[in-house]
Amino acid sequence: MRVSRFICAAIVLSWPASIHVNAGINADDIVLALQFDEGEGENAVDLSSNGNSATLVQDAKWGAGKLGACLRLKNTAHAAVANHPSLDLHETDFSLAIWMNFSSEPGWYNLMAHSEGPGGGDKKWFWMFSGGKFKFHIFNPGGELAWIDSEFFGFPELDRWYHLALVKRQEQYTFFLDGEPFGESVKDLPVPAEINHDLTIGWSQEDRYFQGLLDEVLIVKQAMTSNDVQRHLFGGVRGILAVEPGEMITTRWGDLKSGIGL
Numbered sequence: 001m002r003v004s005r006f007i008c009a010a011i012v013l014s015w016p017a018s019i020h021v022n023a024g025i026n027a028d029d030i031v032l033a034l035q036f037d038e039g040e041g042e043n044a045v046d047l048s049s050n051g052n053s054a055t056l057v058q059d060a061k062w063g064a065g066k067l068g069a070c071l072r073l074k075n076t077a078h079a080a081v082a083n084h085p086s087l088d089l090h091e092t093d094f095s096l097a098i099w100m101n102f103s104s105e106p107g108w109y110n111l112m113a114h115s116e117g118p119g120g121g122d123k124k125w126f127w128m129f130s131g132g133k134f135k136f137h138i139f140n141p142g143g144e145l146a147w148i149d150s151e152f153f154g155f156p157e158l159d160r161w162y163h164l165a166l167v168k169r170q171e172q173y174t175f176f177l178d179g180e181p182f183g184e185s186v187k188d189l190p191v192p193a194e195i196n197h198d199l200t201i202g203w204s205q206e207d208r209y210f211q212g213l214l215d216e217v218l219i220v221k222q223a224m225t226s227n228d229v230q231r232h233l234f235g236g237v238r239g240i241l242a243v244e245p246g247e248m249i250t251t252r253w254g255d256l257k258s259g260i261g262l
Contacts, residue, residue: 025222025224026222027049032048032218033217034046034053035237036065042056047241048086051084052086054081054201055081055082056079057077058076058077059077065099066216068236070213073202076209078200080201081201083196083197087199091193093168094168094222095168097220097229098164098218099214103158110127111164112126115197116197123140123195124138125191128208132155133149134183135150136148138190140190148185150183163178163233172184173185202214217237218232218237
């Protein structure tokens with residue numbers, strides 16, 4: 001990624017050259033960690049221990065990301081992660097985080113989805129933007145469903161990067177926008193178990209496609225703290241993976257993400 005000296009200087013001023021990172025996330029709880037830094041080819045490597053690498057499909061391309069390279073999506077392009085038991089979020093705390101950049105005014109854009117189909121009887125969850133809000137949707141067999149909404153956001157500024165996170169702790173869901181809390185809801189409906197389909201990034205089976213850039217996709221089977229959200233905000237996936245659980249180490253900011261420098 002090409003970053004101007006001005007932007008790099010701003011990063012250096014925002015963070016000391018040496019920062020102390022206190023890891024609060026158990027490495028075994030990291031389900032999916034995609035940097036999208038490959039910049040070429042048709043696969044993005046998962047940095048978790050699960051091997052949940054993503055495949056670029058429908059002419060998905062690479063772009064200049066928030067940190068390094070990123071996934072560039074237009075029309076029906078998206079990425080798919082083959083179904084794996086580690087992707088099951090049934091009856092567990094979890095967190096989702098992503099960097100996003102809209103290239104056109106959204107109607108209904110999906111960020112991530114794990115869905116067996118578009119029908120009313122299909123098990124699914126998806127994370128999306130619609131009606132001026134970020135939303136998380138759960139649908140279980142038998143017609144049980146839930147919508148979890150953020151605060152009202154309006155229409156995003158185009159060609160601008162936004163950081164979004166969603167944290168589920170027991171029955172409470174909290175949205176974070178650019179590192180700050182952005183709405184809470186309490187829902188007791190669990191995410192369905194054993195969804196038998198690929199997890200998709202930038203698309204759901206309702207044919208709702210994201211148009212723009214996506215970067216630093218993270219799923220964790222743990223309720224991230226606000227400090228964890230900040231670590232992903234500033235360091236992306238490597239900001240979360242920088243240290244082992246329970247350790248305190250000193251890390252150079254430049255080491256958190258390759259490709260950024262003065």
